Amino acid sequence: MxxxxxxxxxxxxxxxxxxxxxxxxxxxxxxxxxxxxxxxxxxxxxxxxxxxxxxxxxxxxxxxxxxxxxxxxxxxxxxxxxxxxxxxxxxxxxxxxxxxxxxxxxxxxxxxxxxxxxxxxxxxxxxxxxVNELVFYGVDEKHAPLVNGGTHLDPKDYHQKMKENDTVIIDVRNHYEAEIGRFDGQEKEGGAKYIDPKMRKSTDFKQWLAKDETKAELKGKQVLMYCTGGVRCERASALLNTEMGKDLGGIFQLQGGIEKYLQEFPEGGHWQGKNYVFDKREAFGVGNLAGVGGVVEGGKKKKEKAGKGLSEGVLGKCCVCACEWDRYIGKKKCYTCGVPVLMCSACCTLKPDKTPGKELTVRCPLCVQQNITVPAADVQLTDNGVGVSISKKTKSDGGRNRTNGKEGEGKSAPSVCKWGGGHAVDKKKTRAVKTFGKKCKLGDECTRSACYFTHPKDAKAKANEHSKRPHDSGSAAEVTKKRNVDTTVEKGSNIDILSKVMLSAKERKSVSQPHGDKEQKISKKTKISKKL
Structure with missing residues (x-):
């Protein structure tokens, strides 16, 4: 059906x-x-x-x-x-x-x-x-017509071309993909020089190509290009040919991408490491076309200890402890630009991205090399994450870095991967409802700023606050004056977080009205939960 x-x-x-x-x-x-x-x-x-x-x-x-x-x-x-x-x-x-x-x-x-x-x-x-573009480069057919794209070579011909002199090979993927696997085996044998444009996203390619040092490095060379499946090379090779085709010895691209190459050369050929893919395989290497991703028995993801269970030739490193690691697990993102980062399972359990003062340890290699310190959350997007600027909120407090307290605006990434579509808000609401009233497994040791679960300390704080309240007597106006703010929705409590996520300003105002006795408060909370 x-x-x-x-x-x-x-x-x-x-x-x-x-x-x-x-x-x-x-x-x-x-x-x-x-x-x-x-x-x-x-x-x-x-x-x-x-x-x-x-x-x-x-x-x-x-x-x-x-x-x-x-x-x-x-x-x-x-x-x-x-x-x-x-x-x-x-x-x-x-x-x-x-x-x-x-x-x-x-x-x-x-x-x-x-x-x-x-x-x-x-x-x-x-x-x-x-979508408007199959691959978002910010370049249209008028400025980079596909008929000007590179010559397609099948894996066997491409393999031979990589051995030639005066040849460079450009990785048209993002840097976090190249971090765990790339074509650089041929360079060790005197073949094509590997070039990584160090892109966070495809829109960075145009800026990289416009640099004088890039043009100087490519001038007079045969240029090979490759990506995962071939689609990103189409527009990129057309743009390269439009910008400086007359100064090159030819432009060639790998037909079918890395996927086809590793099918043709199951022993790896000139490929080193794993191929990052955008499906449930996560990444795959030589002898493991099924990849390392997916789920196993019990519906739990595979767990690997740092330094164990990893194949030979691991190219990546954990962003926190620098041990050999090449799996993108836990959906960890760079604190300052938002791209995926490598974090070993041992460091994942420590949650450095959720620990105050430790956030800058969760950065991608590019942000570390470029000394990027401004959080991705504190930048404004100007063009799909390209040409970002520090937000007014960050500037208003003197540009204070939230993680180390030092003065100065710091340096923001030239582009960020920051999803602002809005659908995450709906997921957040659903999650808040599902977890309402459940106890947090971490207990009082939980450091998450927006944890939806309840904690023992929340109950204690609530009890202490209740004992300090004046007795309800007199008119509603007098009670309001004594309390100033009704604590039916406790600050920092589960209900407070839910109210911020789920309730409109008008609804929050109605919840904040004072009530005379405990039964009224319980009744009001019950209404909130039913409404959610």
Whole structure:
């Protein structure tokens, strides 16, 4: 039975995203990767027809994944059974050929299948995301036409090209991806020089390319480019060719990306480390195409101790203790720019990102190298996180660094990964309701500033506050004057946090009215919980 896809708002970034539950995969799972740029670009009605087709077909086949759809094309990572994802690919190709004016998926997309994966590598839902660009570079077709893109080389030819002299190889991925794996084996053998633009996000590529030192390093060289699956190289190579193609010895890109290369060279070739991916595999290396992510027995994530269970050739390090580590676990983010950071399981248990005074230990290598100290939470976004500036709030207190108390505005990251879409607010509300009244497992040792669970110290503080209150006597006005503020919603308590998250200002005002006896207070709290 087909699932039902409905329009659901995922914050201001994706106001018309289509989201639907996917069926659980029984047995082996297959992941399908593909992208395709349409030429000419899709008109608005053609784009809507494509979205409708995708909703209907993925629903019928019960597929999961992420599909980004723009006027310029489609970029997808999908999961399901081997038969289902192949049936989808055939259906898409056939539908496009019959779509009327201009079979826009011609030539056929380069479908990449990763078969025989554990069932927990499947996506739990299917999201179709209408976007302006398949990869957000902030560069359009007018300034970097795709016809000017680099020459596509299959993995075997690309492998040979990496051995040539006067050649450089540009990693078009983000730095946190390159931190755990990259093409630099050839450099040890006298081949292409590896270059990492050190990007936090794709929009940084344009700024990196505009630097004089970048142009000097590339001038006269053959330039090889690569990314995870190939899509990020398309616009990046076109921009490079537009900016300085006449000064280069040629531009080449890896057809199918790292995914195809490691299928062609299962022993690794010139690849070192793990390949970071944006699906349930998390990352995979030589001899482990299923990846290190996913879930295991009991529904718990795999636990690995620092220095144990890690394969040879680990390139990354824990951001806190600097031990060898190459897994992005716990959804840890750089305190000053917001990109994922590597933190070993031992350091994760210490929660340095939640401990006052320890936050600056949770920074990515770029922020450490660049001496970035201003928290990502204290910067204003000007262009999708590019060209950030310190917020007025931070400036108003003299630019005091919240973690070390030193004066001065400090230095903010040139770009940040900061999601301001708004859907996290809804998740926060749901979490507050689910945890209301439950005891925190950490007890009074909990240091989380916004913990929704209750703590023993909350009850003690509440009892002490109650004992200090004046007896309710006289008129309501007199009682209000004595108390100043009704403590039915205790400051710092579970209810206080809930009220801040869940209640409007008007509702909070109504809760703050004084009550004469204990029964009235209990009744009022009961009403709050029911309302939540």
């Amino acid at each position: 087909a699932h039902t896809a409905g329009t659901k708002k995922l914050g201001s970034w994706f106001p018309t995203a289509s989201v639907a539950k996917a069926a659980p995969v029984e047995g082996k799972c297959t992941i399908l990767l593909f992208y395709h740029y349409c030429r000419p670009e899709l008109e608005k009605d053609a784009k809507q027809r494509l979205i409708a087709f995708l909703q209907d077909t993925t629903g019928r086949l019960q597929l999961g994944g992420r599909l980004r759809v723009a006027n310029e094309g489609i970029n997808s990572t999908m999961s399901g059974t081997a038969d289902a994802v192949r049936e989808f690919a055939d259906a898409l190709t056939n539908w496009a050929a019959k779509a009327g004016k201009g079979p826009f998926l011609n030539p056929t997309p380069d479908y990449k299948y990763i078969d025989d994966l554990p069932p927990d590598r499947a996506f739990k839902d299917l999201k179709i995301l209408p």
